[in-house]
Amino acid sequence: MGITEPNANQISGIAVVPPGLEDAAAAELTALGCHAVSPLRRAVRFQSDLAGYYRLHLQARLPFRLLRELAQFPCRGRDDLYDGVQRAADWARWLPPGTTFRVDATGTAPGLNHSHYSALQVKNALVDLQRQQWGARSSVDLDDPDLALHLHLGGAGSRDGSTATLSLDGSGGSLHRRGYRAAMGLAPLKENLAAGLIALTGWDGRMPLADPLCGSGTLLIEAACLALGKAPGLGRPFALERWPDFDPQLWQQEREAAAALALPPESPLPPIVGVEQDAGILEQARHNAKAAGVAAALDLRQGDCRDFEPPPGPGILVCNPPYGERLGEQGALEPLYADLGRMVKERCSGWSLWLLSGNPELTGALKMKASRRIPISNGGIDCRWLHYEIR
Known part of the structure; x- marks a missing residue:
């Protein structure tokens, strides 16, 4: 050979x-x-x-x-x-x-x-x-x-x-690291997985998007970056830049083309709303959104998901609620899921809900029937990206 x-x-x-x-x-x-x-x-x-x-x-x-x-x-x-x-x-x-x-x-x-x-x-x-x-x-x-x-x-x-x-x-470090997320909640969703989950919803930046349990904001930040055309790789180095056949002129052309896709941060978008009860985690979400350059596109509020009032719809709800992995957590979380299901049925008629579930028993407390169940692995946990049409 x-x-x-x-x-x-x-x-x-x-x-x-x-x-x-x-x-x-x-x-x-x-x-x-x-x-x-x-x-x-x-x-x-x-x-x-x-x-x-x-x-x-x-x-x-x-x-x-x-x-x-x-x-x-x-x-x-x-x-x-x-x-x-x-x-x-x-x-x-x-x-x-x-x-x-x-x-x-x-x-x-x-x-x-x-x-x-x-x-x-x-x-x-x-x-x-x-x-x-x-x-x-x-x-x-x-x-x-x-x-x-x-x-x-x-x-x-x-x-x-x-x-x-x-x-x-060619990547060097993992591409999921966008550089904006120095601050994370207890169970962070990797940025590329969050971007993929948004892609699976079909959201294209033309209707409202909301997360009533937004945590450190990764789902909404990735959605806003998509809607604003912010290329994820512009702010980091890559291993391929040290290769012997690296073409600086071609690389610069592609960088300029990627940068040209971005809309101004203040470009009009439909409401992108996040609610988080914990003030410290909400501050992390705001920090991350600012670091990603999309803070102006997001409406991040402190509050309880049970009190969530959606913007005028129809729209898409996304959320990654806790799964109850630790002993004793499941019983404490069942009321949260039940209240979440009750809230969306009462207030979000005409919307779609996409929920990442790592626990079928907890998801059952929603008292809703999923129209799609997409298998997803989140940090090694077997999950389902569940789609509900809210009538």
Whole structure:
């Protein structure tokens, strides 16, 4: 197998996404110009060019990471992995000894059942090659490497179905970190999951949106960023900016295009209302909204969800109430769910309610029948994004 070189004009990639958002993420990637888009489990396969790959980092709201494939090769054991990695790329260009790197691994292959061991094999293959060629080796940097490599083992592609895919991680830190959320409540919803949940509601910024249990405000902030065209990746650095084929002019073009999508913060939007009973958490929500540049678009109020009065509808209600994970909490939360159900039925006729449920028994206290139940994983908790039409 000869050395392969990543082709900037034809990038094969994987977007790593929250479980349950694969189809929504596929739609987002398609809208951003990707082709050959295919949802997988917790991921979406796509093809793009370098400009499109840059665009995804700046504009895509749902992925955790965006991986760019370096090489794919049959892997029936650790020797295949070792040899395949050494031949996967022109390492003199991509990983000279003066640069730092890290390796993450997922999946399994014969004799490679532990991700830490598989990552170690990739590291050994690379530093052994460097010592042979240059008498020096790169250092491993787990926090901020020049090159972040990702190995995935498994899938079809060889006679026994074992394939290794070696990719570059263009993201650096996880893309869910937008930079606005220094302040969080007790059970924060990751920003990309919140953006995905809003996408699943179909809300497009043309009707009122409200969260009667808004916590630190992530659902509403992500909704406002969407409505105002605020690209999520403009305020942060990316690992791809340190790659040897990084194109500063193309990157700047994509940055300018992403920035041009933004509407003025004071642009007229329908009401986006959040209610939070805890004054300290409400202050966090206001801080986060200001840091995200959308404070002017949000009406964040202190109050009890039982007293919520919706703006003139129809509109969409969203909420992520507590699930009662700790012993004794469920009994205390049942009245909250019952009162929430009573409030929306009495005051929100003509609206839709979308509620993230991690506890079917608590959701039963709403005394409402969901018209859709979308499986979602929130921090490892098996949840459902439930849709109710309020008559």
